[in-house]
Amino acid sequence: MARGRKRKQGKREPNGRLSRKGQARIQFDHGTERAQVKFNQFGTDGADAIGRAYQAGLLGENADMLRDTARKIARAYWPMLEVGSYRCTLNNSFGGSSDDEDDGRGKRREDWLTSVLRRADALGRKGRRAFDELVIDIQPDSGPVWLDRVINAQKRRAEVPLNDAAQLRMAIEVLEAVAT
Numbered sequence: 001m002a003r004g005r006k007r008k009q010g011k012r013e014p015n016g017r018l019s020r021k022g023q024a025r026i027q028f029d030h031g032t033e034r035a036q037v038k039f040n041q042f043g044t045d046g047a048d049a050i051g052r053a054y055q056a057g058l059l060g061e062n063a064d065m066l067r068d069t070a071r072k073i074a075r076a077y078w079p080m081l082e083v084g085s086y087r088c089t090l091n092n093s094f095g096g097s098s099d100d101e102d103d104g105r106g107k108r109r110e111d112w113l114t115s116v117l118r119r120a121d122a123l124g125r126k127g128r129r130a131f132d133e134l135v136i137d138i139q140p141d142s143g144p145v146w147l148d149r150v151i152n153a154q155k156r157r158a159e160v161p162l163n164d165a166a167q168l169r170m171a172i173e174v175l176e177a178v179a180t
Contacts, residue, residue, distance in 0.1 A: 038141070048074070049139040049147055056151045058168060062179075066172070069179040070135040076113040077136050080106075116178045123174050130171035131178075 011019045030036055038046050045051030050070040053059055059066045120128050133144040142148050146164040153160045 047140055049134050049137070049144060050074075052151060053134065053147060053168070056154060058147075058150065058154075059172060062176070066175050066179055070175055073113065073116060073135055073178070076109055077117075078138075080110050080113055119178045120174050123177055127170040127174045130167045131174040134168075134171040135175060 008018060011021075013019050031039070042052050042055045045055045045067075048071070050059075050067055054063055054067040057063070120131050130146075133139075134147065137144070144167075146161075146167040149164045150160050150168055152158075153164075
């Protein structure tokens with residue numbers, strides 16, 4: 001006498017598995033029309049402002065380096081200065097979250113980030129604000145507004161508003177200065 005769960009009733013395949021013939025297949029959800037348009041325009045880089053600027057070709061010659069540096073700064077900024085580091089038993093490679101096992105990596109990362117932000121501050125308040133909007137601020141779907149206007153003007157082959165172009169230029173200048 002067999003033990004365990006009773007066998008499900010239904011037609012079977014030659015290997016003994018229940019046949020799924022005639023059943024509806026689950027389709028992958030591609031999101032809303034707006035999400036699909038955004039993905040077609042920016043690919044996987046559309047989730048942040050720096051990625052959208054990168055895909056639009058606005059970062060210049062060293063675009064790869066600038067995008068990677070900007071993302072490194074944002075990844076360091078939010079856990080260190082804004083939110084605080086995430087702590088749980090699964091947090092680090094040692095299987096725990098005690099600071100004495102960190103080997104100073106967190107402190108070195110915070111010191112690096114602080115030096116980067118000081119260099120950005122030294123370039124002026126307007127440049128720092130543009131840098132923050134492009135690199136640090138979380139802008140998952142759109143924004144900053146000046147970047148959206150530059151991308152839309154470029155897409156329509158229209159003239160880019162001077163103020164928006166100046167904002168982009170300031171942000172890139174600060175990013176280039178802290179990336180080197």
